[in-house]
Amino acid sequence: MSRLALVVAQFNRSVTEPMEVEARDAAVDAGAEIVETVAVPGVYDAPLAADRLARRESIDAVAVIGAVVTGDTDHDQVIAQSCADALTEVSLDRDTPVTYGVSGPGMSGAEARERTDVGARAVESALTLLEELPDSTPD
Secondary structure, three states, X not given: OOEEEEEEEOOXXXXXXXXXXXXXXXXXXXXXXXXXXXXXXXXXXXXXXHHHHHOOOOOOXXXXXXXXXXXXXXXXXXXXXXXXXXXXXXXXXXXXXXXXXXXXXXXXXXXXXXXXXHHHHHHHHHHHHHHHOXXXXXX
């Protein structure tokens, strides 16, 4: 059974709460176990939590869930890009799947609430990576 961790942003909780529910349902449907969930203030804070979780032997993959909605500035794009870049580094540095279940940027809160399936897709992507990636141990 695959052991997953979730990192869930609390900012825009009206979006991330249903995303988390869908992520948990996807894990159950796939026969995976979510062994730990870490709540972080916002998407920007997710990479540190993902890194700490990815270091653990008891965790096979990490799914990050959050929502970045548009505002009056380009702040949403900066936050989303910074998070995506940092999570990519965590995944590569730790040789552990870390998936990006973040809706946005460039969408309103209402649009983000229509895309809560992003949480489930993050879990599904993590499980697919675990299944499809070749073993990293040398031959």
